Amino acid sequence: MSDAIKIALLGCGVVGTQVVRLLDEQADDLAARVGAPLELAGIAVRRPARHHDVPAHLLTTDAAELVARDDVDVVVAVIGGIEPVRTLLLSALSSGKSVVSANKALLAEDGATLHDAAARAGVDLYYEAAVAGAIPLVRPLRESLAGDRITRVMGIVNGTTNFILSRMDATGAGFDEALAEATALGYAEADPSADVDGFDAAAKAAILAGLAFHTRVTLSDVHREGIGSVTAADMASAKAMDCTIKLLAICERRGLDDGRESVSVRVHPAMLPRSHPLAGVGDAFNAVFVEAEAAGSLMFYGRGAGGAPTASAVLGDVVAVARNRVSSSRGAGESAYAELPLQPMGETRTRYHIALDVADEPGVLAAVAGAVAELGVSIQTVRQEGRGDAATLVVVTHAARDADLAATVHRLVEMPFVGRAASVMRVEGMATE
């Protein structure tokens, strides 16, 4: 058995507390797996008096001093935000310490700087917990599929929005009502913007796309639409098509006309057929589909958040980097050689579901279909439902440039016999293109 591997923990909230518990309860097992005991060197927190459930002598308010300590081997970050975590982790890496981070925002905003620092120092930077909690995704993408060509990653990676959309689906509630329920039950934070506006999912999408396509992707590269504009009418429209609505993170490899490739990374709500495996993913769970040329379709499913599940992912990484230190090894580093260009959302091929309030007159369906065709968009189905003297016309398109589809909606609502667009929503996961 080698000397103890000493760990500095930055943060001790819901996840950190579980990390401390598991390090203690599983000490013997972890030592056997690593080949050395794992020992907490210190825990940096803002208000030590608030942390009764961890050993008091380990607590410190001086995170910089803790990270700089010579006896620390591994720095574990379970706090959010960009600063001071970035400075702390860069300092850790540059002094030869391995880093395990659950902080998705920092990785999505400035992972490149961290990766460069890790590469320069020849140490590990692991972050399985930053994407979809306990679900192993980083390692499968970075290692298991390293011999394959990933074409698509599509997943539900935010539990709060999934809860809200699931409630809207189950009860017919509007967004505000479902959000209020989520807040009351503790599924949504007092300021729900990071979840509801898609920032959290977009950060994860950036990390997943980077891993899948060997290309650096940052949060600002991700096209992001939240669920705040999803209405009860949208959900009703989805139901009429035997679909539900999910907030999807989608990372796609796309061929360009000149034979090169590009990457599309986006987060937006979309209709999904109920028969699609992602449609059945409930509240607290996350699930991610991965398509690769040789492997075919893979799905990963599990708890995407919460203290213990996230701590499980953190500890898996801690064991890995500790093992590497014991054997003087280093795990797989960043792979960003491909440098594929990012495709603007307008150029991305998507499909639209468009429900229009129209006058119930003869020829309306034909006129709408004609207008859509004129714009070069191909229709998969069109359906008219009368209701008194008005009617609803539902158009589902084939795949087209997103900008052309948006322009189509714009043109349609300006037609004389069209009232308004009752529901406009992208469609994913249907068999036909």
Add this chain to the structure above:
Amino acid sequence: MSDAIKIALLGCGVVGTQVVRLLDEQADDLAARVGAPLELAGIAVRRPARHHDVPAHLLTTDAAELVARDDVDVVVAVIGGIEPVRTLLLSALSSGKSVVSANKALLAEDGATLHDAAARAGVDLYYEAAVAGAIPLVRPLRESLAGDRITRVMGIVNGTTNFILSRMDATGAGFDEALAEATALGYAEADPSADVDGFDAAAKAAILAGLAFHTRVTLSDVHREGIGSVTAADMASAKAMDCTIKLLAICERRGLDDGRESVSVRVHPAMLPRSHPLAGVGDAFNAVFVEAEAAGSLMFYGRGAGGAPTASAVLGDVVAVARNRVSSSRGAGESAYAELPLQPMGETRTRYHIALDVADEPGVLAAVAGAVAELGVSIQTVRQEGRGDAATLVVVTHAARDADLAATVHRLVEMPFVGRAASVMRVEGMATE
């Protein structure tokens, strides 16, 4: 870029051909990911004349000579059986070459010898392709969950039997008829015993249990029942309970009365509620549930067999071991420190579904229920269905020792008013214990 990493390929069947194709088609990407080109040094086959689709100058019939070559860095085994693969891989490992193996039988029968040889030589032994084809399972169990305590692994890991059972479920066919269909469609081999009798699934269960519980498990430790005795009546009984029947590989950590722990590893057909995620897993797909203390429930789903999916897993491992050679690192080795005892099947707690042909007389239900209780087995539900002068009595038990449940069936069929057991089947995946 470092010097080329040279690969010796043992076997060039369905999987090997795809490995050769992917090494060629993705050469640039693989080189960028590894930091060195990957180069085929040779391909050992029995009849070179049969392999028109791979470069002829690489083919050799002398596998031992190929493995012994000084310029070979990595040996990839995509042939089955125990010998000569074992001797070849041991020779490769002891001469400092890394090994990637898709051979599940060898790993399940004598993985210990291979692991010991790899540890002695300080080289990598990777085998993601040996379990469930393209689905990343070995790496998640060995690394992602290394900081957690896995309590259960349950999965569908054999496509042939899953096809047969799916057909029996869909059409009401008997086993022989469904097997004939599977054979005609190429889903079953001419001698289907390895699949149908559960040997293939049992080998995978042994490997999964070893990884999950840090304990060496061999094929002979696995309780194995095939699907040859599953009848159309069993499937009808399952349907009446809103269940289907799947061949399950189950690896469980169990507490013993004295506070120690043991491991139960088994493969047998079982009824599974249709609401269970594994119930919907179709023909060609595999899926594995993993339960861990902190992570909760995880599911992994994908193609469990076939040339390209298996080759994807092989190449992921090749990239990993090649990267390690470039950086003079070594990945996680075997972890078998726990040495948990294996629990005999009779001691394992299971639940039974028992359908009995009984005389349609008053008091029969009470007499059967009484007999079951006398044997210390607790009943969850009992249901009687009359059909003319006879009836079917269906008992679903709570969890009990498997031996006690088997004894209960034995006792019941000897009762005077009981004709025969129309269907006896274990039940898994129900909410109550």
